[in-house]
Amino acid sequence: MSFSGKYQLESQENFEPFMKAIGLPDELIQKGKDVKSISEIEETGDNFKVTVTTGSKVLVNNFTIGQETELETITGEKCKGVVMREGNKLKVTLKGIDSVTELVDENTIAHIMTLAGIVYKRISKRM
Template sequence: MSFSGKYQLESQENFELFMKAMGLPDDLIQKGKDIKSISEIEESGDHFKVTITTGSKVLSNTFTIGQETELETMTGEKVKGVVQREGNKLKVCLKGIESLTELVDGNTIVNTMTLGNIVYKRTSKRI
């Protein structure tokens, strides 16, 4: 299954707790919690481009599976990491945050981020 497509955030769990643990200020957390972000994924072989638009903030990362690359985090920080693919799952660890993005079916992506014992889960549907 290909990840390529546009997805809109449908639900999220533990957003505020996770963002606070990442060090985001309360005003940004309050602004961001009700915005339905749009994720656009372009997949070409092992090369990916992921663009996430949340309100006026656009986060764009390109990477090749298995190769070290610089990725921008939700806080705007640039961190080196290696994205691995296991079937319909993409995994990367950035600064102690484990991110797992799973293509559950042809229309649903679930992104789970873990920081210590806090698990932030985002479910997005293809649009």
């Protein structure tokens, strides 16, 4: 299955505790908790372009599976990481956050981030 497509956030769990744990200010957490972000994924072989639009904020990351690259985190920091593919999952660890993006079925993506035991789960549906 290909990750390529546009997905809209349907639901999320543990948004506030996770955002607090990564140091986001309360004001931004309150603004962001009800925004339905849109993720657009372009997959060409092992090359990916992921664009996440949340309100007026646009985050774009380009990477190649298995190669070190600079990625921007949800806090806007840039750091190096290696994205690995395991079947229908993309995995990377950035600044102590384990991130797994899983293609659950052809229309659903689950993005799970874990930091210090706090698990933040996002479910997005193909548009």
